[in-house]
Amino acid sequence: MSQDDVLQEALIELQSRLSFQEDTINELNLIVARQDRQLQALAKQLGGLASKFDDAMFDREQGGSAADERPPHY
Structure with a gap:
């Protein structure tokens, strides 16, 4: 096997590895x-749940009466 053949095989091996790595990076x-x-999406859901939890805690502290609901701007 000549030196040119060895270099050709090494080049083909490097090209194959590069192609595989590019596919892996894209994936x-x-x-x-x-x-x-x-x-x-989870952060948005968590924010909504935190808001509902705060409202529920406020209602619990206020006795749960509908007349004592927290104003929307609170």
Whole structure:
């Protein structure tokens, strides 16, 4: 096997590895983007639950009467 053949095989191996790594990076990028969307949705849900919890605690502290509801701007 000549030195040119060895270099050719090494080049092909490097190109194969690069292609595989590019595919892996693209796949990981898609996963990270999906997880970011999920985190944003979960943060929005958590904010809504925290607001409902605060309202429930206020109602509990006030005795739960509908007349004592917290104003919307509170």
